[in-house]
Amino acid sequence: xxxxxxxxxxxxxxxxxxxxxxxxxxxxxxxxxxxxxxxxxxxxxxxxxxxxxxxxxxxxxxxxxxxxxxxxxxxxxxxxxxxxxxxxxxxxxxxxxxxxxxxxxxxxxxxxxxxxxxxxxxxxxxxxxxxxxxxxxxxxxxxxxxxxxxxxxxxxxxxxxxxxxxxxxxxxxxxxxxxxxxxxxxxxxxxxxxxxxxxxxxxxxxxxxxxxxxxxxxxxxxxxxxxxxxxxxxxxxxxxxxxxxxxxxxxxxxxxxxxxxxxxxxxxxxxxxxxxxxxxxxxxxxxxxxxxxxxxxxxxxxxxxxxxxxxxxxxxxxxxxxxxxxxxxxxxxxxxxxxxxxxxxxxxxxxxxxxxxxxxxxxxxxxxxxxxxxxxxxxxxxxxxxxxxxxxxxxxxxxxxxxxxxxxxxxxxxxxxxxxxxxxxxxxxxxxxxxxxxxxxxxxxxxxxxxxxxxxxxxxxxxxxxxxxxxxxxxxxxxxxxxxxxxxxxxxxxxxxxxxxxxxxxxxxxxxxxxxxxxxxxxxxxxxxxxxxxxxxxxxxxxxxxxxxxxxxxxxxxxxxxxxxxxxxxxxxxxxxxxxxxxxxxxxxxxxxxxxxxxxxxxxxxxxxxxxxxxxxxxxxxxxxxxxxxxxxxxxxxxxxxxxxxxxxxxxxxxxxxxxxxxxxxxxxxxx
Numbered sequence: 001x002x003x004x005x006x007x008x009x010x011x012x013x014x015x016x017x018x019x020x021x022x023x024x025x026x027x028x029x030x031x032x033x034x035x036x037x038x039x040x041x042x043x044x045x046x047x048x049x050x051x052x053x054x055x056x057x058x059x060x061x062x063x064x065x066x067x068x069x070x071x072x073x074x075x076x077x078x079x080x081x082x083x084x085x086x087x088x089x090x091x092x093x094x095x096x097x098x099x100x101x102x103x104x105x106x107x108x109x110x111x112x113x114x115x116x117x118x119x120x121x122x123x124x125x126x127x128x129x130x131x132x133x134x135x136x137x138x139x140x141x142x143x144x145x146x147x148x149x150x151x152x153x154x155x156x157x158x159x160x161x162x163x164x165x166x167x168x169x170x171x172x173x174x175x176x177x178x179x180x181x182x183x184x185x186x187x188x189x190x191x192x193x194x195x196x197x198x199x200x201x202x203x204x205x206x207x208x209x210x211x212x213x214x215x216x217x218x219x220x221x222x223x224x225x226x227x228x229x230x231x232x233x234x235x236x237x238x239x240x241x242x243x244x245x246x247x248x249x250x251x252x253x254x255x256x257x258x259x260x261x262x263x264x265x266x267x268x269x270x271x272x273x274x275x276x277x278x279x280x281x282x283x284x285x286x287x288x289x290x291x292x293x294x295x296x297x298x299x300x301x302x303x304x305x306x307x308x309x310x311x312x313x314x315x316x317x318x319x320x321x322x323x324x325x326x327x328x329x330x331x332x333x334x335x336x337x338x339x340x341x342x343x344x345x346x347x348x349x350x351x352x353x354x355x356x357x358x359x360x361x362x363x364x365x366x367x368x369x370x371x372x373x374x375x376x377x378x379x380x381x382x383x384x385x386x387x388x389x390x391x392x393x394x395x396x397x398x399x400x401x402x403x404x405x406x407x408x409x410x411x412x413x414x415x416x417x418x419x420x421x422x423x424x425x426x427x428x429x430x431x432x433x434x435x436x437x438x439x440x441x442x443x444x445x446x447x448x449x450x451x452x453x454x455x456x457x458x459x460x461x462x463x464x465x466x467x468x469x470x471x472x473x474x475x476x477x478x479x480x481x482x483x484x485x486x487x488x489x490x491x492x493x494x495x496x497x498x499x500x501x502x503x504x505x506x507x508x509x510x511x512x513x514x515x516x517x518x519x520x521x522x523x524x525x526x527x528x529x530x531x532x533x534x535x536x537x538x539x540x541x542x543x544x545x546x547x548x549x550x551x552x553x554x555x556x557x558x559x560x561x562x563x564x565x566x567x568x569x570x571x572x573x574x575x576x577x578x579x580x581x582x583x584x585x586x587x588x589x590x591x592x593x594x595x596x597x598x599x600x601x602x603x604x605x606x607x608x609x610x611x612x613x614x615x616x617x618x619x620x621x622x623x624x625x626x627x628x629x630x631x632x633x634x635x636x637x638x639x640x641x642x643x644x645x646x647x648x649x650x651x652x653x654x655x656x657x658x659x660x661x662x663x664x665x666x667x668x669x670x671x672x
């Protein structure tokens with residue numbers, strides 16, 4: 001105990017050194033800047049800064065790197081809340097409630113709740129890391145591929161919670177996400193699965209353009225089509241970030257539960273922020289509160305996702321420090337910094353070099369405090385962005401989204417994936433099909449397949465009997481069946497309204513919703529036919545997913561077309577918007593014809609950028625496209641449009657070309 005206190009005191013003294021504290025603050029400011037730009041994130045920042053730390057002492061180097069990485073998850077909530085554009089994939093869940101709050105004139109409140117949750121979640125993760133690193137070592141040694149598989153399957157079960165009352169739809173689109181994750185070369189047999197002869201798809205579809213397409217382009221479409229600012233005619237309320245702070249204080253259970261989820265899942269290598277925030281959000285959405293408004297502006301959704309997102313950083317340091325196993329891609333960069341500084345991860349980090357471990361822990365806590373403080377300082381000014389005219393805001397944010405999407409594989413396929421995911425996401429929004437389960441399935445699909453193959457090869461079917469696996473599978477079944485329990489309880493007790501089902505053709509339900517469900521059914525059947533000639537190792541997971549999807553969509557199409565449920569709200573009947581945990585399309589006062597015309601015009605402009613970028617390159621195209629869209633699409637004066645386009649182009653050039661040295665794909669006319 002005395003050694004631990006001495007190590008903690010030594011670490012605090014190292015961080016308190018004026019020069020190291022200044023470097024920590026510099027890292028925090030860089031991390032905040034990177035988190036705001038869609039597609040970048042901490043991985044890019046760590047890669048950029050790492051060479052400059054080679055000649056620093058270990059304490060200073062770790063202060064810079066930890067400061068940078070710790071707060072990316074704080075500032076990435078800013079574009080998620082203000083524009084509906086996730087700054088990183090870890091803030092995608094924040095969009096669901098943060099963006100509706102901005103549209104309701106509560107941007108300051110949402111930002112305040114997000115920054116407070118980030119601060120408390122990050123500090124909670126750092127404290128838990130400091131207290132439990134020595135005790136977690138036996139636990140980490142026990143965790144193997146079967147346990148990791150069970151954690152992933154448990155995470156996938158939250159697709160049911162993220163579907164609201166549309167469980168069949170949610171589970172089906174989760175299957176679509178799982179199949180998208182199967183695209184690429186099968187690492188067991190070398191079989192090319194749905195690559196269509198494209199080298200771009202050999203390693204699968206990158207996450208960044210898919211996440212941006214699903215959530216950024218559809219949200220910006222609403223604004224561009226209605227041509228109003230984010231808040232529309234609603235004036236921002238006087239309740240700003242302090243009200244958001246009080247929201248967090250009023251919901252300690254959500255904060256602590258989500259922070260704990262972030263720390264625990266952050267410890268597990270391979271899971272990462274793209275999964276953790278959805279699991280925390282799904283856990284909060286399972287609340288039995290009848291007044292909850294998840295997906296429509298419930299501040300608890302912001303608290304859950306943001307606290308878990310920051311708390312995970314403390315957890316991800318555990319395997320990196322104790323075993324030299326990076327808990328995430330960013331931790332792999334940090335591991336490289338360890339080795340450059342002569343620090344060998346392992347048992348010595350918990351004994352001989354405990355002061356270095358506590359330096360990172362204390363640095364993590366202080367970085368979160370500084371980061372949240374800076375964000376709070378600028379929150380009132382950031383909230384005013386929600387009132388900026390859409391003629392300026394939409395083209396600029398779209399341009400940043402385009403450039404951010406290229407950070408996937410630096411390939412033209414990134415832009416195609418962005419546009420395809422955007423079109424799919426917008427159609428799903430129009431028809432009230434939940435998008436979160438699709439992204440969750442996409443993120444977890446490759447992990448589930450890899451851990452399944454390893455578990456079967458090493459343990460056979462016996463891996464299902466391991467204690468942790470049994471517990472997690474029970475929790476998974478419970479999570480899926482929980483939404484059905486009220487219906488079963490009514491049947492058993494006879495109390496409350498019960499459902500009565502009558503059968504007959506429902507011609508009034510013939511429409512685009514049913515057509516979309518039928519299209520998914522055809523897709524699953526086509527997959528079953530397509531994979532028949534594949535080796536068993538390559539087709540096992542796609543086969544299971546396609547069968548599950550076929551059953552789910554078969555039930556949905558039949559019940560939607562023939563079943564009428566009365567006396568109780570059913571999962572797939574009645575008001576399609578009830579219990580819908582996703583953002584709804586707002587047509588405003590536009591007629592159907594005008595809304596459709598503007599919608600096609602919006603996606604026409606997106607395709608126009610892709611064509612222009614292919615000719616002159618992504619960066620030069622940004623300047624011309626922004627100016628043209630502002631003039632022709634929104635009627636902004638020509639000089640304001642040209643100045644804005646040039647400003648976007650210059651900033652993009654300085655950041656991506658000069659600073660990050662981004663390898664752009666080859667265009668017909670090459671400027672750089």
